[in-house]
Amino acid sequence: MTYVVSDIHGNYDKFKQLLSEIRFSDKDVMYVLGDIVDYGEDPIGLICDISMRYNVLPILGKSDYEALPMLRELDRILSGDAPDPEMMPRMADWLSNGGKTTIEGFKALDADMREGVIEYLEDMALYEEVKVGDKKYVLVHAGIAEFDPMVSLDEYMPEDFISEPIDPEKVYFENATIIAGAVPTSEYGAKGAILHGVSSINIDCGAADGEALGCLRLEDGKEFYIR
Numbered sequence: 001m002t003y004v005v006s007d008i009h010g011n012y013d014k015f016k017q018l019l020s021e022i023r024f025s026d027k028d029v030m031y032v033l034g035d036i037v038d039y040g041e042d043p044i045g046l047i048c049d050i051s052m053r054y055n056v057l058p059i060l061g062k063s064d065y066e067a068l069p070m071l072r073e074l075d076r077i078l079s080g081d082a083p084d085p086e087m088m089p090r091m092a093d094w095l096s097n098g099g100k101t102t103i104e105g106f107k108a109l110d111a112d113m114r115e116g117v118i119e120y121l122e123d124m125a126l127y128e129e130v131k132v133g134d135k136k137y138v139l140v141h142a143g144i145a146e147f148d149p150m151v152s153l154d155e156y157m158p159e160d161f162i163s164e165p166i167d168p169e170k171v172y173f174e175n176a177t178i179i180a181g182a183v184p185t186s187e188y189g190a191k192g193a194i195l196h197g198v199s200s201i202n203i204d205c206g207a208a209d210g211e212a213l214g215c216l217r218l219e220d221g222k223e224f225y226i227r
Contacts, residue, residue, distance in 0.1 A: 006214075007033070010042055015049075035182065059125050071118055127139060127161060130218070138178045139178075168188060168198065185203075192206060
């Protein structure tokens with residue numbers, strides 16, 4: 001079976017509960033549509049877990065993208081180098097905006113594991129195209145900025161996939177459904193529930209804010225929630 005989840009935001013316990021709920025096995029595949037880090041109690045534990053699973057495939061989220069240079073700088077400092085003064089204001093801002101648990105978890109790792117986390121974030125895909133049965137899906141973190149159906153997805157910049165949220169009223173692809181997260185569905189009036197748009201599906205159910213972690217199974221459209 002093929003599962004899609006988004007914006008776990010360090011809620012490692014909810015992720016483990018989800019795996020149990022769907023009876024996730026080696027025969028299944030799960031796509032995580034970004035924002036793995038920050039806010040929740042154990043983002044680094046979450047990354048270390050999914051990085052060991054060959055059938056859990058991450059897509060870069062805004063929080064992951066913004067955390068990467070911070071973790072590179074923190075790794076330098078933990079390795080004995082002097083802090084970069086220009087990075088300190090950004091580090092302080094990140095710390096006060098969800099990054100605290102990510103920093104704490106990262107600092108607890110040894111040098112090899114810190115390097116592994118950084119490499120894992122660096123290698124995240126920007127999007128995935130998936131076909132399940134006769135249905136096609138485009139998986140991204142947020143939306144696609146300045147979307148043009150005539151432009152190949154490979155031509156967009158990384159920021160284009162994380163900067164502009166999906167528009168549930170917009171038609172993106174004629175022959176594919178776009179699935180994204182990034183903005184909690186509560187902002188569209190669907191608090192704690194997956195939102196089906198005209199040609200899109202938003203699966204960020206607000207786990208970062210203590211709401212549900214939502215998951216969609218593509219074979220039959222079944223929805224799962226860990227609250």
